[in-house]
Amino acid sequence: MVERILIFVAGLLAAAIVGVALFWQPEMPERPLPKAVIAAGGDFTLQSASGPVALQNYRGKLVLVYFGYTFCPDICPTSLAATAEGLKQLTPEELARVAMIFVSVDPKRDTPARLAEYVDFFHPAIVGVTGTPENIAEIAKRYGVFYAEQKVETAGGGYVVDHSADTFIVAPDGQLVGKMAHATPPDQVVVAIRKYLNQP
Amino acid sequence: MKQLSLLAASLMFSAGVLAGAADNVSVQDPYVRLAPPNAPATGAFMVIKNNGDKDVKVVKADNPVSKVTELHTHINDGGVMKMRPVPSIDIKAKGEAVLKPGSLHVMMIDIKTPMKEGDVVPITLSFDDGSTKQVDAKVVRPMAAPMPAAMEHKH
Numbered sequence: 001m002v003e004r005i006l007i008f009v010a011g012l013l014a015a016a017i018v019g020v021a022l023f024w025q026p027e028m029p030e031r032p033l034p035k036a037v038i039a040a041g042g043d044f045t046l047q048s049a050s051g052p053v054a055l056q057n058y059r060g061k062l063v064l065v066y067f068g069y070t071f072c073p074d075i076c077p078t079s080l081a082a083t084a085e086g087l088k089q090l091t092p093e094e095l096a097r098v099a100m101i102f103v104s105v106d107p108k109r110d111t112p113a114r115l116a117e118y119v120d121f122f123h124p125a126i127v128g129v130t131g132t133p134e135n136i137a138e139i140a141k142r143y144g145v146f147y148a149e150q151k152v153e154t155a156g157g158g159y160v161v162d163h164s165a166d167t168f169i170v171a172p173d174g175q176l177v178g179k180m181a182h183a184t185p186p187d188q189v190v191v192a193i194r195k196y197l198n199q200p
Numbered sequence: 201m202k203q204l205s206l207l208a209a210s211l212m213f214s215a216g217v218l219a220g221a222a223d224n225v226s227v228q229d230p231y232v233r234l235a236p237p238n239a240p241a242t243g244a245f246m247v248i249k250n251n252g253d254k255d256v257k258v259v260k261a262d263n264p265v266s267k268v269t270e271l272h273t274h275i276n277d278g279g280v281m282k283m284r285p286v287p288s289i290d291i292k293a294k295g296e297a298v299l300k301p302g303s304l305h306v307m308m309i310d311i312k313t314p315m316k317e318g319d320v321v322p323i324t325l326s327f328d329d330g331s332t333k334q335v336d337a338k339v340v341r342p343m344a345a346p347m348p349a350a351m352e353h354k355h
Contacts, residue, residue: 073241073309074272075281077233078301081342114238121236122342146280165281182281183302 039144041168041176046103046129046139049116053101053129056174062197063099063170067145067163069106070118070128075165077122078183083167084123086189095125097172097197103139104130105147105163143168143176171196220331224252225291230337232321233301235311241266242315244306244323244337245299250291257288258297260326265315266308269323273304283307288328301342315339 045054055063064083068076080102087095102119104110107130115128130136140147147163165182169192180192228247235242244263250256261269271289275282281302289304291297299305306323315321319339326332 070236070238071240073239073307074243074274074283074301074305077236077239077242077342081301117238118236150282160283162277162280162282164279166279181279182276 039176040142041170042142043174044135044139044142046101046131046135047112048127048129049112053127055101055170058099058170059174060172061097061099062172062193063101064193065101065103065143065168065170067103067105067140067143067147068165069104069161069163070110070114071106071160073160075163075182079165079167080119080122080126082183082186083180083189084126085186086184086193087123087125089186089190090193094194094197098125098193100126102126102128103136104128105136105140105145106161107131107133107136169193169196171199221250221252221254221256221327221329222325222331222333224254225250225256225325225327225333227325227333227335230323230335232308232315232319232323232337232339234315234317234339234341237314240311241307241309242311243272243301244308244321245301246306246335246337247296247298248289248291248325249296250293253293255290255292255295257290257328258325259288259328261306262324262326263306263308263321265311265313265321267310267312268308270307270309271304272307274302317341 043054043056045052047053066079066083068079083100087098087100090098100123102115104115110130112128112130115130119126119128145164147161149159149161151158152160166179167184168176169178169180171177177196178192180189184192226249228249230244230246232244233242248258258271261271263269270285271287272283273286275284286304289297289299297304317339321337321339323335323337324332325335
């Protein structure tokens with residue numbers, strides 16, 4: 001009887017150990033953003049110079065998404081240059097599994113052709129897309145992106161667009177998993193990409 | 201000849217007293233960021249050192265390449281980066297102002313002729329005492345400049 005109880009207890013303990021081994025994940029030093037903070041994200045379809053671009057067609061790739069515009073005097077070039085430098089530090093195998101989408105927050109002025117020329121300047125892996133103002137607004141909302149036109153007399157075209165300058169990270173399964181702050185240095189970009197690229 | 205050296209010596213002696221802001225200022229690593237094609241504007245960056253013992257202000261910048269030249273800074277408003285003109289860039293005595301991407305910079309707006317890598321743009325800085333200094337800034341392809349506290353830590 002005692003033996004049985006002991007065996008039963010031992011069995012329980014063994015099950016507990018197996019359970020812990022399977023389900024307990026020690027906290028990583030750099031936690032992903034808490035779910036409450038992270039926006040929903042999700043799929044979208046917009047227009048590029050070479051036709052429609054749908055996020056859902058990038059399943060299996062890690063996708064960086066940046067919201068900006070081609071008349072952007074300083075913010076976008078700063079961010080895009082840093083991110084592009086990071087992309088250049090990846091191995092060819094890694095780069096083949098990474099994509100980047102530059103979403104225009106200035107659909108009035110940004111044509112697909114203009115966007116293509118702009119993003120190519122930074123890195124060939126970046127595709128520039130735009131859509132109707134309503135379409136862009138809806139996507140920006142889902143990603144938690146703010147943007148607003150500001151009248152500046154000296155700006156080309158009479159206005160600049162203030163916008164959130166984070167780069168969003170969409171995992172190969174399409175989930176929005178994180179974001180990089182404006183002008184994150186190239187080596188940090190590489191760390192962030194590898195972290196999500198190599199997750200099982 | 202002797203008179204000349206005397207003149208030079210007296211000039212040097214008085215330099216500390218009579219020098220304008222521009223004479224006490226040295227500029228390091230000036231460059232203009234090569235703009236993407238079709239971009240209407242780009243920025244110029246440099247480190248401006250004030251070697252004098254009086255605070256100076258850069259109140260204006262000019263260059264022949266763009267129609268408008270402004271002094272700008274960046275404000276990070278909850279992840280939204282805003283670029284705004286500033287009336288001046290102040291440099292404390294023995295201090296320096298670092299003009300870099302994502303921070304203070306000289307904004308070149310409405311570029312008249314497209315620039316290419318390696319071009320040199322003469323930028324004239326004007327100080328609050330009316331003195332000026334010309335800086336030759338080379339056009340370089342954008343490289344990432346490290347920014348302090350660029351990573352967001354969420355705990």
